[in-house]
Amino acid sequence: MSVKIVILPAAEGEVPLLVQQISGTKREYENYLHLQKEGKATFLVAWEDKAPVGRLLIRWDGSLEIPRIVDRMPIAAKFAGYPSFENIEVRLDRRGRGIGTALIKYAEQLARQRKFERAVIEVDIDNPRARALYERLGYAELGLGVFTTSGTYVDDAGHIVEWTNGPQVLLIKKLSENTSKF
């Protein structure tokens, strides 16, 4: 199906609409906008008929998971320094219509413009459909295998909150034909 989608970096005033229309908290979106303001990220939003229908965060400094695992998995260093496409989500009622693909291809274009040779995507092992999509778009595992990370953070109320990511894998894609093989 052909859908008219416009993809743009998110702007300050859009946070309430994003919280309302796509899953995610005000705190999360404000963090993405903050990173974008600092030049560390580009937070893309896909729009359809003036409604936000999808999102993707490009973390230009690379996946946060790499420094967390590089001591126990030195091969992870191969994934460092490439932009990481994260928090990819399409509104539930708009999935399966090419919006996720469009967001990823748009992010790849921005990465090519910045002369990055590769891009990285994290995916949970219990998310085979998302992984199938990424593999269809050319992303592949580089032998790093499955890993889990965990830690704590302090929430707005001062409580220590434990978090766990994964089990997940990192997938990588060459963005240009001229890029050498690993």
Ligand SMILES: CC(C)(COP(=O)(O)OP(=O)(O)OC[C@H]1O[C@@H](n2cnc3c(N)ncnc32)[C@H](O)[C@@H]1OP(=O)(O)O)[C@@H](O)C(=O)NCCC(=O)NCCS
């Ligand atoms: C994964 C996701 C971003 C894909 O966006 P999308 O707009 O549906 O993707 P496209 O239409 O470009 O491609 C469709 C493909 O996405 C994949 N997909 C994954 N979950 C899907 C879902 N719930 N509905 C439809 N397609 C899904 C499938 O591979 C599908 O191909 P298929 O129709 O052959 O099964 C979207 O499904 C989503 O938001 N899922 C929930 C959040 C998530 O899992 N994010 C990924 C974190 S790594």
